[in-house]
Amino acid sequence: MAENNLRVLLRERPKDRPGPEHFELSEGPRPTAAKGEVLVRHRFLSLDPYMRGRMDDAASYARPVPLGGVMEGECVGEVVESQHPGFAPGDWVGGARGWQRYSVAPGGTLLKLPKEGGVPPTAWLGVLGMPGVTAWVGVTEIGQPRPGETFVVSAASGAVGGVAGQVAKQMGARVIGIAGGAEKCRYVTETLGFDACLDHRGDLEAALDAACPEGIDVYFENVGGAVQEAVFPRMREFGRMAFCGTVATYNVRPPPPGPNLSSINRKRLRLQGFIVSDHPRAWPVWRQRGAAWIRDGRLKWKEDVVQGLENAPEAFIGLLEGRNFGKLVVAL
Template sequence: MTEQNRRILLKARPTGRPGPEHFELAETPLPEIGKNEVLVRHRFLSLDPYMRGRMDDSASYSAPVKLGEVMEGECVGEVVESRNPAFSPGDWVGGARGWQLYSAAPGHTVQKLPGVEGVPPSAYLGVLGMPGTTAWVGVTEIGQPRPGETFVVAAASGAVGGVAGQIAKAMGCRVVGIAGGAEKCRYVTEELGFDACLDHRGDLGAQLDEACPGGIDVYFENVGGAVQEAVFPRMRDFGRIAFCGMVAGYNVRPLPPGPNLTSVVRKRLRLQGFIVSDHPRAWATWRERGAAWIRAGKLRWKEDVAEGLENAPDAFIGLLEGKNFGKLVVKL
């Protein structure tokens, strides 16, 4: 093979908003594979908000990316060479292989994509991948909504929020989404089937009072910031909040103070943060359930596709500013 591997490296650590200067595009020879490894040509790269935390040299639930190393990310692609009896050239696989065109992967670090009729391979980075599984865990294990309850989800047009609301709707809840702009709100109600969607660019508190006159039973938190400030005082007694992400604060240094937590005691609220990697058994459960819903036409999703590895940094910067519409992937 004469093709070169192209990679996006972490060049410098941002102190606030990332910029193009924090990334570097580099070319290297194709990696050579060893025993029980496969050479994978990546076809799609997932871009997700958690990657901003990996750019910082600070303690978190996962180690930061080192300077000069490939940016972390999930990919799906095709096996082009194999020294592992479990894989053959042409197999589609997924795994955390980074922002690059090729990777040499030990067999245990990638999984064959099962394939669902009518579902593109990129869906295993979104609706049937980490975001979809995150939504399943946050709703069913953390929020635990009951039929008739009011379920509110931030970033409702996004990869996690859109699936979370559909799961809650299937469980019998009245589902209210929060998104940015009229176009996204129309998509949430008309395509995803939410009962209402509120534009956070307006008077969100007044909109919540109108859409949730009895208060909020379950809140799926993806955003934090001003959205959280509007939702928090409208939680009902014994409400539950599943903290999935706080993207509004990812570029803010120092971090802003949190809400007044007096109501946690007064309203007997249950607040729990979670990381989907702590729930390994949920992946197979959701993939089976989600695939069945897709086949039955009961689960919808949207992808926002950037073209070319070289455009991944700009697409990622836009993701942190809410410029994407749906699950953001890069077609490689």
Template structure:
């Protein structure tokens, strides 16, 4: 076992775009575990857009990372020491926290990872983890699409959007993705099976009019900004919008003006923001459905793997700029 832990700390709070000056790589002693705790050697770290909000000292649904604190993030890894009767060295677990190589965790905060044929442990940070469950909640509980409806999803090649669109297709919808660039759009239609994918770098309004001539029934929002402004006036009466993320605004200060909300009343729209941790019962439900679809090959997913803890800050900055292709994971 290594004698030191390595961690990425929050050195300063960014005013807009985070950069290397906002992070610090530190070495610390290995954490000591107490009764009913386990020591986990992290093997994979998830990088997700919500982490940008944790870098700000402002009110949100979760506390910000303190200056000098370990950056927040979910990991999967192996138990190397246990003082909990339910875990033994060698067990793979999810729920370990932080941009670091080791963590001490109470046993009730981590879960053993079920073995699924053909699914690597890193998938529990993506398709079978928080992003996949987020897609499941946003589609089935918030959007509630009906067969024959038009379902549009932004960031369609990403970890959440790609799964959300595939779920909507299974529910009988006509699914239109929005992504950045020809390569990602081809992946969305050819690999994920969407009916169409629109490149937001072009004239998105015109493309939406052509792809959705009768309007949009359900919109799964991951991006915000100009994409939301193009989608909003094309919502149909009684449409639903699941607000999952607004990544286009995360590095912008002050925030730009948004679309006119008069349409919410006129079209009787339902707009709902959601956080996946508010839906604990959805996790086992998604694991049951998602794992079966992964096993039979009907659910497609993609990872974008970075190497090394020291490269996590640069990879995270690229994530906020749309440079990743698939679920962004750091191999530790």
């Protein structure tokens, strides 16, 4: 008998912090592939902060998850059934979607993962997936650190921040991370190779003054809130800010007031928000570069793996509260 399709649905839209009551586990029949489609058995699900925005019924760059709909998320898995000439049962693919055990997708939307090369499948959800490409775009196309400049990145031990700092380091910048807690800070300096990492739970302003005595040239923003408030006045003239996200504010309703933005004009700063889906040409470039760096040992990353789809809601709630350490993945 075919395995049923276990799914996590959006039961209710949260007003601020999501809780278990906003999700619903549902089980139904396994779907089948039509002509040109591929049925994928998901093996790993990526959990990412952007999913919080998809739970709201608000205008954004992507449509919200409908009430009763499957939660949004990217997966890697194995082909079970193929009605597309480019795929066969047993192939591993990326690009399958949804907090669910199975999905059907047009073959043209899936990426066949290489069977050789020493790259684990979960890497295509993190360091070589959307978070890695996001870091690559934010650093190389927006921040553009030059040798000797000071590059600061928040959430430095996370999936995006960890890669962003390593890319900036390869470009010759002096890289300062910001993370929560001594363990994460040690990982950022000892494993990822940053020049320093500051614990935002302490006196961040004093730590920034000590680590960046001449100011900050490039800031890669992942957190917002108090961290952003500490960084803004320390930006140098003609500094650049790659505005990726503000996870500290995602559950705050109404949104908190921001810092004094007058320095944007006074210091002639370049502040640019970006969404990685706007940069399709960057995906193959980074995947080739990142895979090579993995093979030669230059690119490091850490995964936080949760077992079981039924545990995805609680893991996602923890992600928004900073409980995870590294790229958060659910093993199905």
